[in-house]
Amino acid sequence: MDAKRNTIQRQLVYDAVKNLNIHASAEQVYEYIAREHPTISKATVYRNLSQMAEMGELCNIGNFWGSARYDHNLHKHYHFICEECERVFDVDNFSPEIDGRSPFMEGFEIKSHSLTFSGLCPECRA
Ligand SMILES: [Zn+2]
Numbered sequence: 001m002d003a004k005r006n007t008i009q010r011q012l013v014y015d016a017v018k019n020l021n022i023h024a025s026a027e028q029v030y031e032y033i034a035r036e037h038p039t040i041s042k043a044t045v046y047r048n049l050s051q052m053a054e055m056g057e058l059c060n061i062g063n064f065w066g067s068a069r070y071d072h073n074l075h076k077h078y079h080f081i082c083e084e085c086e087r088v089f090d091v092d093n094f095s096p097e098i099d100g101r102s103p104f105m106e107g108f109e110i111k112s113h114s115l116t117f118s119g120l121c122p123e124c125r126a
């Protein structure tokens with residue numbers, strides 16, 4: 001495969017994740033791209049997603065409802081999962097850790113942590 005085609009595919013995949021803005025699964029990314037580019041294969045989309053996650057261009061935020069979800073937001077943040085509509089939201093303005101120190105764990109140095117909230121989003125509560 002030539003490098004130029006590769007770059008175009010990567011850009012399509014990145015833009016899909018960003019524009020969907022729902023922490024999309026590979027399936028959702030494929031469906032989004034296939035609407036405009038019906039010749040792209042599912043395997044190509046899946047391969048680009050996992051390669052980009054490996055290279056740190058996208059973030060694989062883990063498996064929800066049986067499929068990995070991808071995030072274009074590489075800044076440290078948390079997620080809220082709606083159990084009803086299965087969308088994943090960013091949680092802003094919340095940090096249990098400041099510069100590797102936790103306000104709750106004096107004397108400990110935190111190297112990493114993960115935290116996910118789940119429940120109902122405002123639309124599903126209504
Ligand atoms: Zn919801």
Ligand SMILES: [Zn+2]
Nearest residue numbers: 071073089090
């Ligand atoms: Zn996110």
